[in-house]
Amino acid sequence: MGVDFIYPEFEVIRNESRCIACRVCERQCANEVHFFSPERGIMMSDETKCVDCQRCVSLCPTRALKIIRSDCALRENANWPDSTIKEIYRQASSGGVLLSSMGTPKAYPVYWDKIVINASQVTNPSIDPLREPMETRVTLGKKPDKIRRGEDGRIVYELPPQISLSMPILFSAMSYGSLSYNAHASLARAAEELGILYNTGEGGLHEDFYCYGPNTIVQVASGRFGVHMDYLKAGSAIEIKIGQGAKPGIGGHLPGTKIVGDISRTRMIPEGTDAISPAPHHDIYSIEDLRQLVFSLKEAINYSKPIIVKVAAVHNIAAIASGIARSGADIIAIDGIRGGTGAAPTRIRDNVGIPIELALAAVDQRLREEGIRNNVSLVIGGSVRSSTDVVKAIALGADACYIATSALLALGCHLCRTCHTGKCNWGIATQNPELVKRLNPDIGSKRLVNLMTAWRHEIMELMGGMGINSIEALRGNRLMLRGVGLTEKELEILGISHAGE
């Protein structure tokens, strides 16, 4: 109280004439906002605890609830916004680093929204995907430089390991521990049904999910949690996580309170100990070290699966990607500044890295200039929000997109950005069994399948409009894109023309 008091960010508006005091809101709120007052016979709220996750609003049977932004404001100041002042109060009180969850809410330019897509008119027929075949299948992995023929003159069908996806989308890395068991089950099942892949993240692979191996990417991060021989062999690809778009240059920290039961076993660390991923891999201090880890992993799995190297989009990303492409990696994954996270220091999340659109355009162009684009596939993430974002990413040069926040939204996430508290009322980013069971994997996986099916339809419609009937012919096809309201420099980096040109 006193100097530390910060007026609640949200207000709970309860329509008294509708409220029947059924106490659903009270039971649903893990933050304990709602409570029943026996003296007054009505529901009351403690708004200081509200995170605006909308769980109570969504489940109130009489639609008596709404959450609105509080209008109690400090005196307006363009240089000192409300949020900045309050962050200073918090730090002055705690002495700690500010923590946040999910992607940055800062208003960085979203280049997807400043790019428009082409369509055929007159000179070239558009194609109706309901009547003609429309292919969205992609194959990720290094492609051979040279066709080789045997002594009989036949082509020798040798090929580095590849992964095939029914559409150019994968579920991005989210660890078991940061996500609940049911969230992981939903992702794994959906990936299997869709013919795409999900990613274990750095928390190891729960024994129940080994059966989804062909649709799994297993991740090896700096903490090496849950990494063992069977794990490496379990998936269709191995991802070395160097960095993450929401927190480039730093590691991860899953608090000991979340390291319970299965999670401790899966991560192979004692219950209650903090799971700390170091900032760098301590066996990778340079690019030649990366090559050694890539080949150690390839040796371990007998060169049977592709190796992905995931990095955050930072200033020098084109040169970094070029280095990775020459280090034995089969796939490079790049995560942009708007990418999500289960928990990250706020200042880092909001200020470090570059937007994925620029990183993608720069990397694709650089790899082509160096003639090594065929050495690797390119997967990008960091806020891919819709089918059109996917189409634009492919046309800029990506082979496929990683999605995570979009997938969580499909599972019920309302983007309240408090994953780090572990009290996710939607059963996604929590280990509280009572909360976890709110997410039914049958329904969750179905919703993910629905979302991807819808996007796939939209991608096919957009492709058909452009007169393209295979996603392969869209990849790197920048002529299909135009910028609106972009500067010369931005257009130059994106490698596209302005609308009207």
Added chain:
Amino acid sequence: MKKEGQIRIPSGCAIAAVISKDGKKMSGDLITQAMKPMHVRSNGLGGGFAGYGIYPEYKDFYALHMFFDDRSSRISCEAFLKEYFEIVHCERIPTRKMPQITDEPIVWRYFIAPLKSMLANLQLDEKELVSRIVMKINKEQNGTYVFSSGKNMGTFKAVGYPEDVGVFYKLEEYEGYSWTGHGRYPTNTPGWWGGAHPFTLLDYSVVHNGEISSYDANRRFIEMFGYKCTLQTDTEVITYIMDYLVRVQGLTLTEAANVVAAPFWSTIEGNPDYASRRQFTYLRTVFPSLLVTGPFSIVLGYTGGLMVLNDRLKLRSMVIAEKDDRVFIASEEAAIRTMEPNAGKLRAPKGGEPVIIQVKEGAY
């Protein structure tokens, strides 16, 4: 207004071709006549022809056909050529003055042989050197454009209707065992001669009707391998793709066609033959960026043959007919009837199905 090459210009077209499987020579007048009934498929902004077997006296030398804006471009280009090649013979290409064809550049041909010392020095084979020098001239030398560079073959093109272009270049004076012809219908053009078809590299020539939707995906991929798409036309990129697949990667024409107009995955999976399934899958997996989508019909000319190919949905017309040793190809049957009223075995190849017509070994 931006010139062709600075901007991408879509166009529709008329195509015709004829080849003798016995390697018998035919006058260029035949192909000029074939373009007449397809007059409305062009709009007077580009026409051209390629003839094979037309330079028997110089058959061992690369024939460079070139446009120059002025005399000084020619002089400086000749000096450049001499650094790499011996110029065995050079001359102005004979043309007729006619009101239908105007604004002609200086049109010359050079018969050249690469200098052995230069090949050894650069560690390149002959074809690679010639193709690199052609790319270099077209990219870097303003006012100079190489529009034909094969052995014992040549391309003739101009701004105008194709039947007039044939007369302009006196095609009746040339004899070839195979000919391709093209009339262009660009949506706009500053009227540059280099933009007309056929487009060639070494002895590959392509005439093409269509507007490919995969253009920039194909272009950005192929440019990794030293090709420079200076014209921004579909035909140019298709020519480079075929050169890369056949000459550089060593694919057969059919295999190359299976990359460019790859069967749909569903078709591949339904193919009962295991070996074909494997081959199709392999080629699609290795060369996904060379799949060409959108409408096209092309005739690829090369030494000793022609290949006909449509896009896999067959979005452009293309018919084939035969008579004796001759095979006729055209966008419209009328063009075939003009060349040979009694041609038979008329058929329209399926989308993505390559038809290869090879001249008998030793007959060309």
